[in-house]
Amino acid sequence: MVNQKVFEELRTRMEELLARTPAKDVEKNMRALLTGFLTRLDLVTREEFDVQAEVLRRTREQVTQLEAKVSLLEHSGAPPETR
Secondary structure, eight states, X not given: OOOHHHHHHHXXXXXXXXXXXXXXXXXXXXXXXXXXXXHHTTOOOHHHHXXXXXXXXXXXXXXXXXXXXXXXXXXXXXXXXXX
């Protein structure tokens, strides 16, 4: 993951550069350039991450429950079910 401090330092330096120049178009162009760059990083929002983390948590619970059932069936001596 890209360090947040790097982005903050880049932003600060860009603001300092823009403060010394009258060219406001530079800011617009840099914003567009950075936005394009960040878009290609294939990042997800915090909300999307949290949703997927919850899905993973529930899936792990189900796997644990199924493993327990399989273990119980294996140790009970019950014949395996036929399909």
